[in-house]
Amino acid sequence: MPFRIANLRPVIHEAFETWALFSPFDFTETSIERIAQLRIGFYRWQHLNCPISFDGPDGVLAHAFYPPSGKLHFNADRIWAMDPERLMNTRESYDLQSVAVHEIGHLLGMGHSTVPEAIMYPSLDPQTRKVELHGDDIAGINAMYPS
Ligand SMILES: [Zn+2]
Ligand SMILES: [Zn+2]
Structure with a gap:
């Protein structure tokens, strides 16, 4: 994994909180395999039994499958940034939290939006941070899980 877990944890936590605010879900971290419903990791090329290979540094950034699969995988061969300074100064880097918020949307069952500003x-784009839900994302999650 390209990061220390202690540095990764708050970034992933924030990404989950972004959706928790607008959905009926509460998310709790666990390392107990048998109770985990969502699993997150960094992988390279063909991995586990995923249908899609990450294909190295030019492959997709990440993918996610909603439960019962419940997997969120990041391509470990892409350049990831967790702080704004690294993001700004590293060519072709991607903001981990931005991608995490998008992929967690998929974990919750969300499909893609045609609104460019939406999560x-x-x-x-590389070197871009987008971590706030757009009205289109909120309308989507509300339609899926009415309160
Ligand atoms: Zn995978
Ligand atoms: Zn997507």
């Missing part, structure tokens, strides 16, 4: 828009 669920299918692509993200």
Whole structure:
């Protein structure tokens, strides 16, 4: 894994909180395998039994499958940034939290949006941070899980 777990934890936590605010879900971290419903990790190329290979440094950034699969995998061969300074100064780097928020949307069952400003828009430019839900994302999650 390209990061220390202690540095990764708050970034992933924030990404989950972003969706928790607008959905009926509470997310709790656990390392107990048998109770975990979502699993997150960094992988390279063909990994586990995923249908999609990450294909090295030019492959997709990440993918996620909603439960019962419940997997969120990041491509360990991409350049990830967890702080704004590294993001700004590293060419072709991607903001981990931004990608995590998008992929967690998929974990919750969200599909892609056609609104470029939305978190669920299918692509993200490098060296760009987008971590706040857009009205389109909020409408989508509310439609899926009415309160
Ligand atoms: Zn995978
Ligand atoms: Zn996506």
